[in-house]
Amino acid sequence: MTKIQIDNSEKNIAVIGAGIIGINCALELQSLGFQVTLIDKSGIGEGCSKANAGHFATEQVFPLAEPSLIWKFPKLLLDPLGPVSLSASYLPKALPWFGRFIINMVASKRAKNSMALKTLNKNAIRYYQPLLQEAKAEKLLTLKGSLLVFENSSDESIKRQFTDYKNAGVEVLLLDRQQTLLLEPNLHRNIRASLYFTDVGHSIDPFAICTTLAELAFQKGCVFHQAEVLNISHNALGINLTTTNETLQFDEIVIASGAWSKKLLAPLGYNLPIEAERGYSLDLPPCKKEHQLSRPVASAERKFIMTPMRHGLRLAGTVEYAGLNKSANMKRADMLFKNAQHILTELPEYNPDDAKPSQKWMGHRPSMPDSLPVICQAPKHENIYLALGHQHLGLTQGAITGKIIGQLISKKETEIDIRPFSITRFN
Numbered sequence: 001m002t003k004i005q006i007d008n009s010e011k012n013i014a015v016i017g018a019g020i021i022g023i024n025c026a027l028e029l030q031s032l033g034f035q036v037t038l039i040d041k042s043g044i045g046e047g048c049s050k051a052n053a054g055h056f057a058t059e060q061v062f063p064l065a066e067p068s069l070i071w072k073f074p075k076l077l078l079d080p081l082g083p084v085s086l087s088a089s090y091l092p093k094a095l096p097w098f099g100r101f102i103i104n105m106v107a108s109k110r111a112k113n114s115m116a117l118k119t120l121n122k123n124a125i126r127y128y129q130p131l132l133q134e135a136k137a138e139k140l141l142t143l144k145g146s147l148l149v150f151e152n153s154s155d156e157s158i159k160r161q162f163t164d165y166k167n168a169g170v171e172v173l174l175l176d177r178q179q180t181l182l183l184e185p186n187l188h189r190n191i192r193a194s195l196y197f198t199d200v201g202h203s204i205d206p207f208a209i210c211t212t213l214a215e216l217a218f219q220k221g222c223v224f225h226q227a228e229v230l231n232i233s234h235n236a237l238g239i240n241l242t243t244t245n246e247t248l249q250f251d252e253i254v255i256a257s258g259a260w261s262k263k264l265l266a267p268l269g270y271n272l273p274i275e276a277e278r279g280y281s282l283d284l285p286p287c288k289k290e291h292q293l294s295r296p297v298a299s300a301e302r303k304f305i306m307t308p309m310r311h312g313l314r315l316a317g318t319v320e321y322a323g324l325n326k327s328a329n330m331k332r333a334d335m336l337f338k339n340a341q342h343i344l345t346e347l348p349e350y351n352p353d354d355a356k357p358s359q360k361w362m363g364h365r366p367s368m369p370d371s372l373p374v375i376c377q378a379p380k381h382e383n384i385y386l387a388l389g390h391q392h393l394g395l396t397q398g399a400i401t402g403k404i405i406g407q408l409i410s411k412k413e414t415e416i417d418i419r420p421f422s423i424t425r426f427n
Contacts, residue, residue: 010035013409014241014250016229016264018042019049020210020394021387022256024402027131027217029254032406035221037250038214039241041228045210048258048394051281051361053305053316055146055296056128056201056396058121059170063113063371064391065104083303085332087322094321097275100369113370116420118168120373120397125201127399132209135216140203146296147175147184148195149343153300158193161300171199186291188345202296204310206395229257232264232384239383252383254405258366259324261388269380271427274389276324276364280333281316283309283359284348291346302339312348315340328362367391375404375421385409386423 011034015026018040026038040046073084086094104113125141132138150158162174173196180194181187203209218224227243234240238251255261259276266272286292293313298305304317315336320329334352341347368374368389378384385408387401400416407414 014253017257020398024398028402028406030220030222048363054203054206059197061118085320104370143201144295145198256387259364277367278320282333286312333360
């Protein structure tokens with residue numbers, strides 16, 4: 001057995017999962033003086049954090065469990081390349097999750113969950129700024145807002161969504177076609193209106209945020225251990241992690257392994273209703289300068305987003321329910337290009353048959369049925385902490401989650417009320 005211990009007077013903490021959530025937890029804990037080991041089977045940022053949309057989406061304060069979906073789901077699911085897809089073979093496994101998802105459409109639950117999301121998102125970007133400044137990587141965060149554009153939604157529907165966001169305290173402007181095109185001249189003329197979220201941001205390289213913040217943690221003394229954690233067990237001295245390579249011992253651990261967390265928590269007696277909501281992205285070379293976007297642009301009807309990146313343009317989005325093990329359906333990535341042709345007037349040429357494998361990507365978003373992450377001390381284990389299930393908002397909520405985990409392990413009062421994020425809501 002390998003005993004990882006640098007100073008007996010310090011707590012020796014493992015963070016399982018090196019996505020953006022685990023990296024932020026490790027960085028915060030190492031900065032607080034703990035000795036941290038970051039563990040991941042694949043590498044730094046190699047999971048869902050690698051090629052996402054790069055959108056710091058603090059405007060997304062409404063849970064995904066929207067009552068109108070009840071009537072839309074049958075139509076959506078019939079189209080294998082539509083914005084939502086459910087593998088027929090996976091349906092029996094997904095039904096319990098969908099049952100919980102539907103329960104969270106109840107107005108009182110939805111309002112409560114929305115309030116919790118607003119609390120978590122309110123200052124999420126502010127928590128990133130000192131970290132990126134310390135890492136000399138401020139350029140990785142751009143604050144130019146984002147657009148939600150509409151092609152054929154009714155005026156009534158657009159105004160209702162605008163009012164909902166305003167009433168939720170989100171900084172948003174309602175723009176007509178002309179105002180929208182002044183902001184982003186390359187948008188198609190069939191765009192009739194947009195919502196301009198002025199306080200949100202994006203990254204030109206979300207993977208670089210992962211590697212940069214991880215490097216900052218390593219400079220402070222954090223170490224990385226590449227291995228898959230197979231089992232978690234207790235003894236009088238602390239916690240043993242059985243990995244593919246060896247057994248490691250720690251005083252405390254943080255489980256931040258996203259959609260893979262369920263199998264780690266089940267033997268410990270916790271029910272985690274988490275679903276791997278598979279999202280796709282497609283990377284395109286840069287457009288001519290006059291055609292480049294300045295900020296993320298999302299389509300209200302097509303349910304995808306386009307973000308200007310360091311390499312060019314990233315198209316990302318859609319939802320696929322097919323579990324953790326099924327091979328990626330890269331036709332869903334190709335579909336993003338077809339959707340973009342309806343939103344932009346000029347796009348780089350793209351031929352799916354000639355595309356490099358590195359241009360297409362699929363990641364498993366760790367989604368909870370109430371759209372809230374799990375951020376808490378494990379109720380049955382005082383030396384286990386949970387930071388997982390951030391669905392579409394892992395990048396957005398990474399830094400504030402790390403801060404909260406640091407406060408919990410330091411036995412300090414958290415800056416926000418984290419009771420809505422406890423795993424006890426499912427157990």
